[in-house]
Amino acid sequence: MKELAAKYSAAQVEDKWYGWWLEKKFFHSEPDSREPYTIVIPPPNVTGILHMGHVLNNTLNDVLIRKARMDGKNACWVPGTDHASIATESKVVAKLKDMGISKDSLTREQFLEHAWQWKEEHGGIILEQLRKLGCSCDWDRTRFTMEPALSEAVINTFVYFYKKGWIYKGVRMVNWDPEALTAVSDDEVIHRDTQSHFYHLKYYIADSEGRPTDKYLVIATTRPETIMADAAICVNPADERHHWLRGKQVLIPLINRAIPVIEDDYVEMDFGTGCLKVTPAHDVHDYEIGLRHNLPVLDIIDEHGRLNEKARILVGEDRFVARKKIVKMLEEAGNLVKTEAYTSPVGYSERTNAVIEPRLSAQWFLKMESLAATALETVESGRTRFIPEKYMNTYRHWMENARDWCISRQLWWGQRIPAWYLPDGSFVVEANADAALKAAQAINPDIKAEDLRQDEDVLDTWFSSWLWPISVFDPLRPGHPEHKPNADLAYYYPTNDLVTGPDIIFFWVARMIMAGEEFMGREPFSNVYFTGIVRDKLGRKMSKTLGNSPDPLKLIAEYGADAVRIGMLLCSSAGNDIFYDEAQIKQGAAFCNKIWNSYRLVKGFAVGGSQSEVARLAVKWFESKLSQTIAAVEDHYRKFRISDALMAIYKLFWDDYCSTYLEAVKPAFGEPLDADTHAATLSFFDSLLRLIHPVMPFITEELWQDIAERREGESIMFAPTPKAGEVDAALLEDFALAMETVNAVRGVRNQRNIAPKECLNLLVKGSAFPDATIPLVEKMAACKVEKTEAFESAQGVGFMVRTYEMFVSLDGMVNLEEELEKAEKELEHQLKFLAGVRAKLSNERFTAHAPAAVVETERKKEADSLSKIESLQAKIKALKNN
């Protein structure tokens, strides 16, 4: 780099270095004697594209991994993608639909061919995008949850749990998504309060022949379209209002099917009419009542959410259309007593937003009780730590109430359930068809391969991603506890940190802990850092429909990846939602430019001459300041306060290094800088670059390569994190006092519009003012300092810096009236302050109870205040005499 441009342009720099890092395989990790530091990426959906949430998450991951690498650890960040069963399948279905092909018309094999093709075309785009962001993933280790080895791991796991007796198949009421045509787990259902209606319907009592009488009862329902599936009317046995109904049969309106009146505690007497229609096929609670009372189950809604022929009326109508129509029919038939507006929680599918239909079907479940108990202990014992800690409560609550996990999905894209059915309907569970055949033949020797039929369902995506921290290293291990972990797994597991959103704490985090404990006997990661959700600056969630989600790649193209990374981190204090504002990224870009330009200055220094006192002081001061900040930054990192770490570095660079240090050592125009200071200045710059590198990898590599001769293949990526040295607290104190003085003088200058070049005379009263800092004050404030015991003339501006009275002489430029007024105001304030302190000190209970140190500071306050008052009074007197 010969000439440095006045402005930093990120685009070329970033591509250049990323390409070089890749070429040198700097991101690749193999087990060795160093301490490992491991992160597995939260695998994005294979067909996903980068959004701001990914940017935040992966920036944090990259900061952690780069930091660890510079700390001398063997850093390994395993990237990869998730096959995302429902999401991907629905995308493929949509694409086929565009092509005029319906999924129904395809065989499973044909469909999967399309799906794989789609995956080949669109898969992994997001991984390419992560490179633009600067992520230092070990790309050679890229994994996909549905690649053969990982799929095998999933199947083995299923077989393992089945043989352990923890996986069972059962007919249960599940959450059915009529759009995706699959069951979804409880966690994939979002309940939202929804406006609907409460329909009060008359059910006439039947006589002994089953004919309607003129007596009736009234039930209240939100789902009148399901009345044809009613199996009973239920009342609370304690409800005397309904005792007359005991033993009676009532007739379902419109179809006049007779059903019994039963009694069950479940019914709330004071809700609705106290009469509940029981529809076992279409409501979870009703199903349970049905089981208790042995009621028949009549399923009148098909997989698409339409009424089937068992409904007898409105056959083929969608459930919501049917609802409208049947209300009208009921009204006409005189069964509708009244309609009330009613708001109740309704379950929606997280994926398709379709209203979930409780549906009875055969599904596979994994028992959660033992797994959840173990996983709870992992976190409670602190072996896995949650940051922020508040998520422990949520976690505990869920773990203590975990219900069995519905792991089957009625989809094709995913790992197919390894259960094979015999012609008699029984089944065997084995890892593959051959083993299944053997197992089947053990039951019935006549069975041939073609007699076996594999289960049509696939497994929930999370049933594969919960193995991720294990399977990315050694896919053989899950399901085979006897398999000795391979070298990678033994070395990299458990991983160190996991960065993810709190929205998948149950889906993924909890289950990884379960799998980790089950298959490895220990936690999969030490820390889980939960980020917030990225929102726009109005606080709205980013979404496609709102169009408030910027394209990260455009931002990177415009501002540079470093700027985007900084921008995201600046607004992301741990555990809070992130309010994204492009202004933050602009701030990041400004910071890049600041670094760039400071380097132009540093690089441009000519070397020569001897070290000035100011320079010597500044060098010593910055050494301490740097050490102090490094210690603070390390502490922030330990606590995962990444934005605080960044801010500390930001201020160190901008305020301390640029505004203070460089201004202090900067020689007069045309003069050289002495060799010692020059060396120190470069060395500081080098330390600063290393400190910032994890956050801003590109610009730091660019400048680090230029600041000194580097060996072939040497990168800042492996340069050690600067270590904190000694901190000279007294020096920092003195320097701070000096800079406050400078600040005050500059203030005087500013107020009176005195040119920066014009040298002022500064009188400082008090011999204790540190002499060593005087040259600094003189240079930085462009003044001549004189220590004195008393001020003779009042021609100028007086002020206090801490306990020092100071005075800038300004002949003829001062309004004495104003000065007097100011001094009197200050005196008044000081007197009040003193009174407060004295009130405290004269309070015996205070002096008796408060620790000595606290009392001591109060005494100091009193003394300081007294001396200030004395000075002020003298000043006022002088002003008045003038």
Add this chain to the structure above:
RNA sequence: GGGCGGUUAGCUCAGCUGGUUCAGAGCACCUGCCUUACAAGCAGGGGGUCACUGGUUCGAAUCCAGUACCGCCCACCA
């Protein structure tokens, strides 16, 4: 309905086990500067009854209780 968390400057947030002259930071804002690294900059400045009400204490932004509002999680009274 149950649980958890929050309320500090215009905005986003720090403020650890009560006590350094404690009310802070960044951004935004105001004033003055094209000063020979940087106007994506430099120098300076204003701004808050720490949600409200009580309590504990010599002393409360900090601890306790209640109130109001906000957010999140869990939960299908049909």
